[in-house]
Amino acid sequence: MEKEAVTGDNPSLPYSTPMEGNTYRPTKETYRSLEQKAIDDWLPITSSRNAKWWYSAFHNVTAMVGAGVLSLPYAMAALGWGPGVIILILSWIITLYTLWQMVEMHEMVPGKRFDRYHELGQHAFGEKLGLYIVVPQQLIVEVGVNIVYMVTGGKSLEKVHKTVCGGCKNIRTTYFIMIFASVHFVLSHLPNFNSISGVSLAAAVMSLTYSTIAWTASLHKGVQKGVEYGYPASSKVGTVFDFFTALGDVAFAYAGHNVVLEIQATIPSTPEKPSKKPMWKGVLVAYFVVALCYFPVALIGYRMFGNQVEDNILISLEKPKWLIAAANMFVVIHVIGSYQIYAMPVFDMIETLLVKKMRFKPSTMLRFISRNIYVAFTMFIAILFPFFGGLLGFFGGFAFAPTTYFLPCIMWLAVYKPKRFSLSWFTNWICIFLGVMLMMVSSIGGLRNIILQAKTYKMFP
Template sequence: MQVGSQSLTSIASANWQGNEQNPQEAWLPITESRNGNTFLVTFQILCSGIGMQALVLPVAFPALGWAWGIVCLSLAFVWQLYTIWLLVVLHESVPGIRYSRYLQLAIAAFGAKLGKLLAIFPVMYLSGGTCAMLIITGGRTMELFFRTICRGEAACHAKSVSGAEWFLVFTCIAILIAQLPNLNSIAWVSLVGSITAVLYTTLILVFSIGKGRPSGVSYSPSEVGDSGMDNISSILNALGIIALAFRGHNVILEIQGTLPSGPKHPSYKPMRKAVVPYNGGLLSAFSKIHGHNTSKLTMGFVYLIVLVNCLCTFQVYAVPVFDNLELRYTARKKQRCPGWVRTGLRVFFGGLAFLIAVAFPFLGSLAPLIGGITLPLTLAYPCFMWLSMKKPRPNGAVWSLNLGLGCFGIVLSLLLVVAAGWTLADKGLDANFFKP
């Protein structure tokens, strides 16, 4: 959702000396409460960084092979960790001003027109689109949980529930939890989300190692086609999936905005302590390889904690959308959103995300394409923002590093988009519109 650059710039200001915020900042979900701490912020980062997006990582490894897959994943992890550090420092790069939203920082670094052009789509997709993906994942996980627990019970299959109905149940629960007023207030929800994320990724890894390698499985790169272009596009698509696994950057500034700040104690110090490594999950591979010989109690428990994690993660990624909606209301009315308006806006967004999930249940199949489009937000834009706002010495080490990483990120993004488009044109897409 687009907002005026003047409004975004004006609400970025804060008066350190008087410790007073722009009044509009105190009305919006992201910055309404700034009494967070390192522990609460850690939960938010863990919840947004670990979980659903890592579930597609096993799809990338057949094309890359086990060794190259680990190398690429490790390099991507170090790269995105560096860009997170850049964002954390740029949050208060101008004394007295806090950029608590990614779009604010993009406008400050690149100007109003270019900043909105570059950042609006990836930011909005990685917020609203992620919520739609969570509805798809959560709804299907609910169905899997139900089928696993009721395995062999005839009464459970007497009346089947459609995919859209599972999506609706998940959406209703998620929007009910989303009535919490602001980002800081959902920190304890994020605690549950981070615990479940670490738990199920660890369980899946331990169970998979304990089961051993299934017969007929190879960790060497697979040959996916007869032509060289098929193999190249497969490798690039795998890199796009890895890139998609690191997408919490669009909420890093928002999470940092919940921390108190002052000239002697800027927010980047506790934020640096809260930035923790992400983990990956192997749910889809484990379910397909070992699901047939694992007890239904074990599989049911894994599905349950994945479901809880999806509900908790939904809250973190939905807050930027709620903030955007309320920004438009408060800018027009010059007052805080009444409770009934805030509830109505959140129900409206839940309905919209549900409609997208039902209309495009194949959204996960577009992971390589979307990963390529949103890659610059994670790996390239922070480097260019640093160059624009910090203005390091030209041709120096810092200048060269950021320019090189930024340019390589843009080139890699273009290659990933081309490869994903080639694959879709060559293989086709099972576009089951409105048939979840």
């Protein structure tokens, strides 16, 4: 019997089969669509779409400005003034451009929203190939960043303890990582992006605060006696490898692309007011804040300490102790928020797999168990490999650079097909070339880091 649109009494049932009078029996397709809607309303990415443009701003700041900003002066020392400034500016411009592409592509098909990175990949490359290309890379970035933030949070807590209580008994890094993880065993049960907006806002404020402390305290300390700006490595080979590693450090400072579609999915959208307008407004504010954090820290820190700067600018500052302790505590608060931003898409993937593929019933208990297992996993790996930053430099080379620098460009070329040799065509191919080069050299630099750090490796430090 032919399907008829339901009107009047049953607007929630899009199609049903008439029986007697005004009584309708829902079809199987209707039940499936209602079941799908119920699942989407439960999953963390699609459950809430009432975010404002400023949610986009501080979510993107939290996702992008990691504690790695404090190592930018160290990266500058390995790059040198000329290449360092050029790479900082180029990275900012290229990643802003590719982020704009992703915001535009979120609703490029009328009536459809690509709420997740892999959904956009499936549209560009096909159902299966899109999953195979995007999901592994996105997971490497998000899970990897979560593990690094476990290490960063634990070590920052350790620095606070040592700074405030210099004469106290030493506590192993392992215990500080566990203390940091305990916060996430609670926060990870917030259901979706909008529910962590308060945590994200606090994290964004903290990132701006400790970045400001880093460059203002450096400026106050002044240029150090005998400062030198030559490359710190004693050999040409060491200089080249340090350059590669530093190139990766600067590039990895822009990892927010891996969660940008998921953030945009939380913003309401209509044909008259598409989500890309408030999303882009938030992105521009976020990138302005990113510039306020990155450029002063990198340039002023390097200017004051030269090639003797520590890999964490706060260590070079040393005094006043209370300010250094406060800055490290701000780092802890920031990475708490960053961990949640990167964990939310992973939670969405896990819960989608459990509910849609494995047919588990959506429930609080399912979410409680799956998220606790994930937090415990990232904690365990962080404790086991406290030099995971080096591992991330190697494995992340295959994921950070593609998802941030050139995968959006490839998808843009595949979907929009700009005219050959046009400005758009040239721009995208230049970004792809630079991204591929970055992917290769950052992997080489990361591999060297692993070899060097493995020599002094201690399990459960």
